Amino acid sequence: MTVAAADRLSQLPPYLFVEIDRAKADAVAAGRDVIDFGVGDPDRPPPEFITECMAAAVRDPANHAYAPSRGTPAFRRAAAEFLRRRFDVAVDYDTEIVALIGAKEGIGHLPTALINPGDVVLCPAPGYPVYTSGTVFAAGTVYTMPLAESNAWLPALNDIPPGVRRAAKLMYLNYPNNPTAAVAPLAFFNDAVEFAREHHILIAHDAAYTEIYFNEPPPSILQIDGACEIAIEFHSLSKTFNMTGWRLAFAAGNADALTALATVKSNLDSGAFKPVQEAGAAALSGLGRPEILAQRDTYRRRRDALVMGLREAGWSVTSPEATIYVWARCPAGIDSMTTAARLLSDADVVAIPGVGMGQHGEGYLRFALTIGEDRIREAAGRIARLNW
């Protein structure tokens, strides 16, 4: 018997990296020295205070049962305390925080909790693919908010047509942004909250990168007065603490939206492993520790090495203020797929073509700063030797 997948799977955007994936696998198999800037997954383990906490927690016999589905009180208290200390935002840990099995899980399930068939979800593009796939799975309608360099990679809210505003129920935002590395100023969050209030739209702000910054700490949308009535914000431990495989995050803000999300989750999952939540609480409480500061410095040095190297190679690059990415403009007149293919075939360097993150990413490449400085310099040197 052949098994046909549900129609909704065919509505997902096409996966555009097939050829690049194959070319990369071929290069590696041929023994070529490939330098891979493709994956946005930290290359280093979590700081030791986190793994030590996990190791002790996992030996506690009381820690192996199902966890409470909204998260353990201790983890939610640590999350609320993190928001207070870092952003001066006050939320009730009991009603305004829900623990997640990674931000991706919460972002992906949110439309199932809030969206009826045909409701419009506003999704930035280029952007993290889960905003649209979560919407498709909930039979919602995606409306793309293009991000452009000319508008500082912020969506132009005034360009959203009146009919779309009326039909929209949810708007995803993401700052500091993947893939563009842009940081949104508080003034933009203020405009977004005003817009959302006027049109009865819930904002879901993906704040996965607020703790990886190189100058000013980026803001939270919850800093805007009254934002907790109109927004929820996703915070992830993945990138901040090198815990991508641990699967731990939380959402904070509007209590009704969080209750709906928690209802979906309690029907589909049974909470993150208690020791992971215990170590996660320790991580959030340890945000100011030297290990975390040192990690920011590591990304800063990598950023500087790559930006300087690409500029010396004649590329046009803005040095990012935050995130683990450099978003670089392709050489003039060459599209992102062609550029990525050339980097791989002629320099053994892998970067993500912007068009793979949506049509509006065309003309750019994303480099993840998840490899050592020496390798970054080596890659920049190879790129400088290419003739376009």
Ligand SMILES: *Cc1c(COP(=O)(O)O)cnc(C)c1O
């Ligand atoms: C990495 C990433 C996430 C995923 O976080 P998890 O907590 O690991 O699921 C969410 N949003 C963006 C923009 C990311 O880059």
